[in-house]
Amino acid sequence: MGMRKKKLCSIFIPPFTILVVLTCVFTFSSAAAANYSITYDRRSLIINGQRKLLISASIHYPRSVPAMWPGLVQLAKEGGVDVIETYVFWNGHELSPNNYYFGGRYDLVKFCKIVQQAGMYMILRIGPFVAAEWNFGGVPVWLHYVPGTVFRTDNEPFKYYMQKFMTYIVNLMKQEKLFASQGGPIILTQVENEYGYYEAAYGEGGKRYALWAARMANSQNTSVPWMMCQQFDVPDHVIDTCNSFYCDQFKPISPNTPKIWTENWPGWFKTFGSRDPHRPVEDVAYSVARFFQKGGSLHNYYMYHGGTNFGRTSGGPFITTSYDYDAPIDEYGLARLPKWGHLKDLHKAIKLCENVLLGSEPSLLSLGPLQEADVYEDMSGNCAAFISNMDDKNDKTVQFRNKSYYLPAWSVSILPDCKNVVFNTAKVGYQTSVVEMVPSNFTSSTLSPNRDLKGVTWEVYQEKAMIWGQADFTNNGFVDHINTTKDTTDYLWYTTSFLVDENEDCLRNGSSAMLLVESKGHALHAFVNEKLQATGTGNGTVSTFKFMSPIILKAGKNDIAILSMTVGLQNAGPFYDWVGAGPSSVKILGLKNGTLDLSRYTWAHKIGLQGEHLKVYQGDGLNSSNWVSTTEPPKEQPLTWYKIVVDSPPGNEPVGLDVLHMGKGLAWLNGEEIGRYWPRKSSKHEECVLYCNYRGKFSPNKCSTGCGEPTQRWYHIPRSWFKPSGNVLVIFEEKGGDPTQIRFFQRKISVVCAHVSEDHPSFDLNYFQKAGNENLTNKATVQLVCPMNARISAVKFASFGTPTGNCGSYAKGDCHDANSASFIEKVCLHRNDCVLEVGKGNFNTGLCPGRAKRLAVEVVCS
Numbered sequence: 001m002g003m004r005k006k007k008l009c010s011i012f013i014p015p016f017t018i019l020v021v022l023t024c025v026f027t028f029s030s031a032a033a034a035n036y037s038i039t040y041d042r043r044s045l046i047i048n049g050q051r052k053l054l055i056s057a058s059i060h061y062p063r064s065v066p067a068m069w070p071g072l073v074q075l076a077k078e079g080g081v082d083v084i085e086t087y088v089f090w091n092g093h094e095l096s097p098n099n100y101y102f103g104g105r106y107d108l109v110k111f112c113k114i115v116q117q118a119g120m121y122m123i124l125r126i127g128p129f130v131a132a133e134w135n136f137g138g139v140p141v142w143l144h145y146v147p148g149t150v151f152r153t154d155n156e157p158f159k160y161y162m163q164k165f166m167t168y169i170v171n172l173m174k175q176e177k178l179f180a181s182q183g184g185p186i187i188l189t190q191v192e193n194e195y196g197y198y199e200a201a202y203g204e205g206g207k208r209y210a211l212w213a214a215r216m217a218n219s220q221n222t223s224v225p226w227m228m229c230q231q232f233d234v235p236d237h238v239i240d241t242c243n244s245f246y247c248d249q250f251k252p253i254s255p256n257t258p259k260i261w262t263e264n265w266p267g268w269f270k271t272f273g274s275r276d277p278h279r280p281v282e283d284v285a286y287s288v289a290r291f292f293q294k295g296g297s298l299h300n301y302y303m304y305h306g307g308t309n310f311g312r313t314s315g316g317p318f319i320t321t322s323y324d325y326d327a328p329i330d331e332y333g334l335a336r337l338p339k340w341g342h343l344k345d346l347h348k349a350i351k352l353c354e355n356v357l358l359g360s361e362p363s364l365l366s367l368g369p370l371q372e373a374d375v376y377e378d379m380s381g382n383c384a385a386f387i388s389n390m391d392d393k394n395d396k397t398v399q400f401r402n403k404s405y406y407l408p409a410w411s412v413s414i415l416p417d418c419k420n421v422v423f424n425t426a427k428v429g430y431q432t433s434v435v436e437m438v439p440s441n442f443t444s445s446t447l448s449p450n451r452d453l454k455g456v457t458w459e460v461y462q463e464k465a466m467i468w469g470q471a472d473f474t475n476n477g478f479v480d481h482i483n484t485t486k487d488t489t490d491y492l493w494y495t496t497s498f499l500v501d502e503n504e505d506c507l508r509n510g511s512s513a514m515l516l517v518e519s520k521g522h523a524l525h526a527f528v529n530e531k532l533q534a535t536g537t538g539n540g541t542v543s544t545f546k547f548m549s550p551i552i553l554k555a556g557k558n559d560i561a562i563l564s565m566t567v568g569l570q571n572a573g574p575f576y577d578w579v580g581a582g583p584s585s586v587k588i589l590g591l592k593n594g595t596l597d598l599s600r601y602t603w604a605h606k607i608g609l610q611g612e613h614l615k616v617y618q619g620d621g622l623n624s625s626n627w628v629s630t631t632e633p634p635k636e637q638p639l640t641w642y643k644i645v646v647d648s649p650p651g652n653e654p655v656g657l658d659v660l661h662m663g664k665g666l667a668w669l670n671g672e673e674i675g676r677y678w679p680r681k682s683s684k685h686e687e688c689v690l691y692c693n694y695r696g697k698f699s700p701n702k703c704s705t706g707c708g709e710p711t712q713r714w715y716h717i718p719r720s721w722f723k724p725s726g727n728v729l730v731i732f733e734e735k736g737g738d739p740t741q742i743r744f745f746q747r748k749i750s751v752v753c754a755h756v757s758e759d760h761p762s763f764d765l766n767y768f769q770k771a772g773n774e775n776l777t778n779k780a781t782v783q784l785v786c787p788m789n790a791r792i793s794a795v796k797f798a799s800f801g802t803p804t805g806n807c808g809s810y811a812k813g814d815c816h817d818a819n820s821a822s823f824i825e826k827v828c829l830h831r832n833d834c835v836l837e838v839g840k841g842n843f844n845t846g847l848c849p850g851r852a853k854r855l856a857v858e859v860v861c862s
Contacts, residue, residue, distance in 0.1 A: 025039065038187050038224045040239070044258045044297035045225070047180075050357040053292070054759065055347050056083035056300035058263075060132070061111040062092055063307025063323055063489065066104070067720035068333050069111055072305050072569050073118045075329055079340055080347025083121040083187070085262075085300050086111070090165055091140040092313070097161075100168070105310070108169075113179050120507040123300065125190035125262075128165050133269045133319045135312065135518035137571040141487040144577050151577040152195065152210065154205035163216050166191070172221045178233050181223030188298075190262070191217035194230040201574030207233065214238045229262040243302070245279075248290035254348055259295050263302035264288065266339065267326025268700040268720075271318040271540025272711050273680040275704035278326050280694035281339040282411070284344045284424035289412035292350050292357065293374045293386035305329035308716045311673030312490065315571030317522045317581075318540040321675035331716055332747045333653035334435065340429030349423035351584055352416035353384035358361045362650075367398040371407065375418065383418035384467070392696035410695040426694070427757070431784055434751035437656055437714055439638040440649040440744045453644065453740040459627040461616055463609055463639035465527040466561045467493050470506050475568065480520075481564050481582030481604060488609035490666075490676075494583060502555035505725040506590055512550035518585040519564070520573075522545055524666075525734060527561040529554060532638045535735060545582070548589070558596070562586070563639075563734070567676065581690040607730070611641050617730040618671030636736035643730050646744075648722035653746040655722070656714030662742065663735030670728055672721045677712075684708035691806060749861055752816045753807035754782040758838050758845070758853045780807060785833040786861035792831055794860040798824045800843040803856040810856045815848035824857060 036048040044051045057076045064072060070593035073084060086199040092106045102108055112673055115122045129152060143149055150155040192213045199206040210228075212233045217226045227239040234240040242250035243263035252259060266284045268277040290301055299477070308327030314321060324331035328340040350357075353376070367373055370391040377383040389396050389407035396407050407413060411426035473600070481492050498796055500506075506513040515526060517535055521543030526534040534549035562583055570576040588596040614615035615621035630861055633642055649655050657667060659677045667674040692703035733740060758780055786792055797803075798821040802813030823842060828834035836842065847853060 014477070022704070023779070027824075029680060035183050035587075036180050040104075040225055040258050042252075042256055042258060043295075051296075052082075053354040054082045054121070054298040055079040055080055055360055056085045056121075056298060056351075057304030057328075058085045058300060058302045058649055058718075059305045059329075060086050060089075060303070060307060061108060062089055062105040062313065062796075063309065064105070064305065065718040065720055066107060066110060068718065069114045070118075072329060072333060073114055073120065074337060075119055075333075075340075076304055077120060078849070079304075079328060079335075079344045081120070081304065081349070083127065083298075083300070084115045084185075085123040085126060087125045087130040087132055087134075087138065087193075088169055089130065089134065090138050091136060092138075094140055094165055095141055096140075099279040099649070102172075108174050109172065114177070116178070120185060121180075121187045122178075122185040123188045123190070124169075124186050125188065125193065126169050127164055127193050128162060129193050129195075129609060131315075131572040133315050133323065134309075134571055136487070136569040137315065137576065139577070139642065141482075141569070143566070145486065150193075150575075152198070152206075152209065153202040154208040158208070159212060159216075159459075162213075164586070167220065170222055173222075179222050179224055186222075187224055188227060189222055189224055190215070190227050190229065191238075191713055192228055192231065196230045196232040198574045199231075200571075210434055211235055212266070226778045227260065227262070232542070233510075233686050246290070248285050248287070248294040259291075260298040260299045261291055261296060264291075264299060265303055265325075265384050266328060267306075267324070267335070269306075269323065269325060270320045270480060270711055271316060272317070272320055272538050272678045273682055274711055275538075275682045275686055275688060276702075276706035276711065278692060278705065279698050279704045280692050280703060281342045281428060282426045282694035283698050284300030285342055286410055286412055286694075288343070288346060289350070289386060289414060290388060293362075293388065293412060295362065297358065300826065301328065303327045305333070307331060308675065309568075310675050312568070312676065314568040314676070316540060317543050317566065317568045317570065318538070319568050319571075321677065322712050322713055330435070332656070332707060334747065334749070335433075337427050337433040337752075338430040342428050345423055345430065346414075346425065349414040351414065352422065356382045356384045357857075365400070367400060371396055372397050373398075373400055377418070385415040385418045387413045389416065404541065404829070429756055429782070431752050431754040431782070433749050434753070434808060436748055436750045437658070438750075439658070439747050441653070443564075449475075453742060455631055456629055456644070457629055458633040458739065459629050459643040460633055461611055461624075461626045461628065461641040461643075462637075463611060463633075463641070465530040465532065465639055466559065467495050467606040468610040468613075469606070471495075472605045472606050474602050476602055477600055478583050478603065479649050480580040481566060482569065482580055484582075484605065485566075485607050487566070487569060490566050491607075491609050491612070492564045492582065493606040494564060494603045495559065495605075496598060496603045497557050497559045498519045498588070498596060498598060500553045500555055500558055501592070504555075504591055506553060507555055511554050511590065514548050514589040515551045516546075516548045516585070516587040516589055517562075517583060518544075518546045519581075519583045521581045522567040523565045524583060525563045525565075526551075527563070527638075528552065529559055530561075532735070546656070551588075567678075575602065585618060609639075611732060616641055616643075617666075617668040617732070622671075622728055622730070629796065633739050635738045635740070638734060638736045640733050640736075642739045643728060644739075646727050646729060647725045648719075648727060649744045650747055651746060652719065655717045655719060655746050656745045656747060657717055657729075658714055658743040658745050659737070660710065660713050660741070662731070662733055662739070665731060665733045665735075667715065667732075668728075668730040669717050669721050670723065673715055674715050677715055679710035679713055681710050682707055692698055706771065717744075749787045749790070749851070750862055751808070751858060752784050752786060753810075754784055754836075755803075755856045755860045756780045756782045756838060756855060758855075780855075781837040782836045782838075782855060782857060783833065784836070784857065784859055786859075788832075790832065790861040792828045792834065792859045793862040795821050795825050795828070795857070796820075796860055797856065797858040800838070800855045801847055801853055802851065803854055805856075807858060810858055815851060815853065817844045817847055819844070822856075824859075828859060 035214040130279040241260040241262040303325040306323040348637040362374040408426040523537035570579040586796040664678040688707035800817040801815035
């Protein structure tokens with residue numbers, strides 16, 4: 001990309017699980033100094049007159065912190081990524097009309113410039129509706145209360161504010177010279193998001209709105225193309241794109257636009273109380289290879305790094321604070337292996353084919369009922385082929401150009417020269433890393449090392465289980481929760497009282513009255529006479545709920561207080577902005593006079609918690625006189641705030657807060673919002689897997705783990721939020737838990753594994769790229785790499801022969817080279833990394849004649 005300049009900088013680099021050399025030297029491509037043009041035709045984007053085959057990665061700037069951005073971008077680049085893609089989060093930027101914020105995690109300009117400094121391109125999906133499992137789909141809640149506003153249709157107030165924000169962002173990018181036409185990294189922009197799914201629900205107004213949005217975007221004069229994803233009636237001069245697990249069969253509406261995949265989902269999101277979904281990397285690679293095989297030119301992983309829904313930014317409702325997404329880079333910023341590495345090798349293999357892919361038309365050859373090859377050959381004789389086996393059960397051997405090629409089920413082989421297979425999507429040669437959360441001892445000026453949090457000084461603030469101060473208002477019946485709080489808090493109190501006769505059976509013979517509650521969502525705690533007596537909640541599938549629970553009453557006046565809670569606002573769907581929350585019916589059953597319906601009683605309401613009002617979690621509120629010191633913090637006590645001062649965990653590994661022994665609530669460190677915590681368990685009776693069969697179409701429920709376990713136990717705390725000492729951790733607990741069991745854990749790579757088959761040798765892709773296809777030799781190799789500052793300290797397993805199992809559960813087969821472990825110890829012990837090549841006398845290749853042999857290795861890093 002022309003001449004480069006160097007810039008020195010200071011960046012945060014997490015301890016990655018691979019041998020990636022990251023320095024503080026960023027490169028400025030010529031794009032940073034010179035304008036360049038972006039055009040397109042049916043085949044690809046054209047940058048300065050040159051066709052480009054592009055690999056893109058979604059990294060959302062507010063889902064990490066600025067100190068992590070350089071490392072995340074560089075790790076994506078090391079993974080073979082050309083482009084960073086992000087949404088723009090309207091409700092994080094326009095906090096109220098004309099009140100804009102671009103600081104901290106919302107420093108969009110800084111994020112764009114970090115991408116530019118890495119010499120990468122950028123896709124800016126302005127929306128400004130984004131969905132994204134983000135609170136309210138990214139649209140500010142205040143806009144819903146502008147009179148006459150209906151979201152995402154031909155509605156004048158909505159269009160006015162949408163265009164105003166869109167123009168603000170575009171002008172900001174122009175001001176900072178971030179569009180390609182100004183020498184910046186932005187090569188593509190998006191308006192709206194997946195509107196095609198919902199347009200019909202809005203009738204003719206939806207059609208007019210979609211057309212207006214496209215024309216409005218084009219009027220911004222960005223000099224880069226605009227796109228609309230999952231939009232089925234795009235106008236001219238807008239590119240329609242695909243979002244799905246598979247997009248190889250996608251065809252753009254216009255014959256003059258390229259085939260672009262804006263969202264390939266390498267995993268899936270989680271909701272509190274659900275299982276943990278995983279998508280096998282073999283299937284992800286298969287989907288990517290098929291896309292490029294069938295003429296794709298720009299592919300984006302959604303997500304490449306999912307990150308964290310800090311504070312109250314998660315949507316859903318019920319989306320977890322973690323947005324890890326089983327992505328190639330995990331929530332904490334570590335490369336997820338083998339996923340990151342296998343895809344890196346895939347990208348190298350595809351890039352070897354770039355020129356011929358973009359410079360010729362494919363010829364389709366049938367090689368069997370579910371086997372085919374797409375062959376690209378240009379006028380100069382350059383040739384590349386993708387051979388697919390779409391059979392999801394059976395391996396196949398096919399004949400192609402007078403040679404036999406073995407294809408595992410559900411796989412694609414890539415031949416950059418139409419002769420040599422440099423990559424097969426089902427053959428994972430990259431190492432696997434076992435990541436553990438390791439407890440870190442708490443220390444501080446008041447704590448000795450190796451002490452837990454029992455018997456140390458805490459500060460506690462107790463909320464009342466009733467309205468604090470004066471009620472905000474009273475109402476006959478129930479008000480909608482969201483319309484009342486306007487999402488300024490998760491919490492809304494509803495309180496009333498009723499009389500119970502002293503002769504009621506429930507007071508005399510040991511029977512119980514029953515509380516029957518119906519709610520529009522999302523959760524609530526019911527207190528009777530200031531005692532927590534029942535909890536109800538919806539889930540990520542159905543947010544509404546109904547429950548019945550026994551309650552203890554007393555003779556005379558009984559006070560009932562319902563603390564209603566939201567767990568992230570709806571983020572998608574037709575008319576999603578009108579979905580409400582809060583109780584809709586409250587009844588007492590089991591009284592002599594029958595059911596007592598409290599739904600029409602006069603209820604007093606209070607928005608939020610007193611601790612929120614006092615801001616006891618930050619600033620001056622941390623020193624409020626409301627805090628009370630104790631060495632025995634109350635356990636299993638609802639509506640309790642806890643505060644403790646601690647040191648930063650040692651080392652530089654990423655940190656997670658363990659709240660396994662808590663109930664549900666919110667957490668802060670040094671005033672920064674960690675987010676909602678809720679170690680809610682998934683059902684034991686759901687279907688989970690120990691091993692996932694990658695073959696066949698993926699769906700979010702196919703390969704789940706964690707049945708009967710908390711959906712999220714650990715909560716990411718960025719290292720940059722810590723001070724060396726004097727860190728103030730604040731917890732608000734709704735239901736009750738044991739704060740002395742709270743721990744910091746550090747995310748560490750403890751074990752690495754690798755597995756390579758003798759009959760599936762691979763080429764050195766770097767050598768292939770430099771040397772072409774002359775004098776190529778196949779070699780089955782395995783590389784083991786520990787994290788930075790760690791060494792291979794022990795060999796837990798090693799077998800050349802017919803080992804079985806997976807990383808962590810390998811076992812010797814009936815064919816085994818007894819010298820496997822000793823050889824690997826000789827080559828690898830006390831090194832950060834080592835490379836093992838099958839052959840060259842390293843192992844007894846004469847074992848088990850006629851049988852395919854494998855090498856499986858598991859080593860300890862410390």
